[in-house]
Amino acid sequence: xxxxxxxxxxxxxxxxxxxxxxxxxxxxxxxxxxxxxxxxxxxxxxxxxxxxxxxxxxxxxxxxxxxxxxxxxxxxxxxxxxxxxxxxxxxxxxxxxxxxxxxxxxxxxxxxxxxxxxxxxxxxxxxxxxxxxxxxxxxxxxxxxxxxxxxxxxxxxxxxxxxxxxxxxxxxxxxxxxxxxxxxxxxxxxxxxxxxxxxxxxxxxxxxxxxxxxxxxxxxxxxxxxxxxxxxxxxxxxxxxxxxxxxxxxxxxxxxxxxxxxxxxxxxxxxxxxxxxxxxxxxxxxxxxxxxxxxxxxxxxxxxxxxxxxxxxxxxxxxxxxxxxxxxxxxxxxxxxxxxxxxxxxxxxxxxxxxxxxxxxxxxxxxxxxxxxxxxxxxxxxxxxxxxxxxxxxxxxxxxxxxxxxxxxxxxxxxxxxxxxxxxx
Numbered sequence: 001x002x003x004x005x006x007x008x009x010x011x012x013x014x015x016x017x018x019x020x021x022x023x024x025x026x027x028x029x030x031x032x033x034x035x036x037x038x039x040x041x042x043x044x045x046x047x048x049x050x051x052x053x054x055x056x057x058x059x060x061x062x063x064x065x066x067x068x069x070x071x072x073x074x075x076x077x078x079x080x081x082x083x084x085x086x087x088x089x090x091x092x093x094x095x096x097x098x099x100x101x102x103x104x105x106x107x108x109x110x111x112x113x114x115x116x117x118x119x120x121x122x123x124x125x126x127x128x129x130x131x132x133x134x135x136x137x138x139x140x141x142x143x144x145x146x147x148x149x150x151x152x153x154x155x156x157x158x159x160x161x162x163x164x165x166x167x168x169x170x171x172x173x174x175x176x177x178x179x180x181x182x183x184x185x186x187x188x189x190x191x192x193x194x195x196x197x198x199x200x201x202x203x204x205x206x207x208x209x210x211x212x213x214x215x216x217x218x219x220x221x222x223x224x225x226x227x228x229x230x231x232x233x234x235x236x237x238x239x240x241x242x243x244x245x246x247x248x249x250x251x252x253x254x255x256x257x258x259x260x261x262x263x264x265x266x267x268x269x270x271x272x273x274x275x276x277x278x279x280x281x282x283x284x285x286x287x288x289x290x291x292x293x294x295x296x297x298x299x300x301x302x303x304x305x306x307x308x309x310x311x312x313x314x315x316x317x318x319x320x321x322x323x324x325x326x327x328x329x330x331x332x333x334x335x336x337x338x339x340x341x342x343x344x345x346x347x348x349x350x351x352x353x354x355x356x357x358x359x360x361x362x363x364x365x366x367x368x369x370x371x372x373x374x375x376x377x378x379x380x381x382x383x384x385x386x387x388x389x390x391x392x393x394x395x396x397x398x399x400x401x402x403x404x405x406x407x408x409x410x411x412x413x414x415x416x417x418x419x420x421x422x423x424x425x
Contacts, residue, residue: 042220245380290335
């Protein structure tokens with residue numbers, strides 16, 4: 001089974017530590033109502049210029065290359081909207097990468113809303129070999145339910161125009177669908193829209209955010225921090241606990257019968273890796289986390305994209321070494337807590353091998369036995385991984401016997417030289 005092209009969200013290389021950069025911080029030209037990062041602007045002074053300096057850029061390039069033990073180095077650029085930093089910034093970044101590359105293969109991934117893409121940008125992205133992740137939530141009405149500009153106006157046409165440019169310039173790209181409460185109601189409509197428009201590499205990310213308490217609101221925050229009171233209600237845009245699983249299952253059931261080998265859904269490929277007992281390449285489903293750090297425009301390094309709060313600041317790239325920050329007691333404890341704090345209810349779960357409790361930021365529920373630390377999306381993942389188990393085992397057997405995973409579609413219709421056993425191992 002061909003693995004989908006990487007996006008800039010949530011991925012990390014098999015070796016080393018991944019440091020994702022935010023060259024314009026939380027600043028964005030859109031006003032997506034479910035975005036958890038826009039409010040981070042409140043952590044900086046008024047009239048602050050959210051521009052990564054040349055000194056921080058060069059330090060990022062140098063340290064990211066030096067601290068990657070493998071032959072390839074991945075640079076990911078995110079925001080906010082990272083394109084707001086300007087094209088010349090990225091041209092300098094590529095020059096520094098070539099100057100400091102030390103013979104390594106350099107890869108760049110840019111996560112964007114796509115609105116600012118034009119011919120000049122696309123010519124650069126193609127020449128520099130960037131992979132692009134572009135956000136699109138489905139057909140116009142669904143996409144525009146949350147993804148609007150600063151005037152509250154539609155962004156659908158601008159995003160589709162950006163996609164047309166990426167295709168015309170031959171730039172590899174993925175589509176990132178953010179599964180909000182609204183999007184979760186339309187699984188097949190969203191999936192078929194993407195497929196019918198030739199968008200073959202896609203990823204579905206759930207919205208899970210809680211509203212801030214009084215103290216956090218006083219600091220200018222809308223969403224609760226990880227670890228805040230379990231009584232904080234989820235936001236109106238958050239997907240329901242079981243709805244994300246039903247969303248994935250509806251799409252999976254169509255994909256596994258019609259589209260294996262022609263549509264590459266990263267969620268399904270992550271699951272296949274788990275059923276093949278391969279190491280997870282995404283922090284969400286790794287047994288431990290802590291290897292996917294973020295670099296703010298200021299040079300400050302934080303434990304994780306979802307933990308960009310003062311107490312999770314590790315240091316600044318101007319005066320600290322990335323490897324030392326990543327191996328510091330603070331960060332090691334952060335990474336190991338994902339496994340160490342897993343409730344007994346999860347440890348006994350038959351699909352733990354595929355989930356590992358998902359992201360710690362979402363563990364604000366209680367188990368049926370009253371243990372704290374259950375993931376909000378537990379009903380989704382238990383149902384989803386159980387449902388797809390027999391198909392994933394079948395595809396794993398096919399691959400292990402040197403056959404294409406797409407033969408699963410024939411196996412569903414009739415006998416093949418493999419047996420589809422129910423449930424995960």
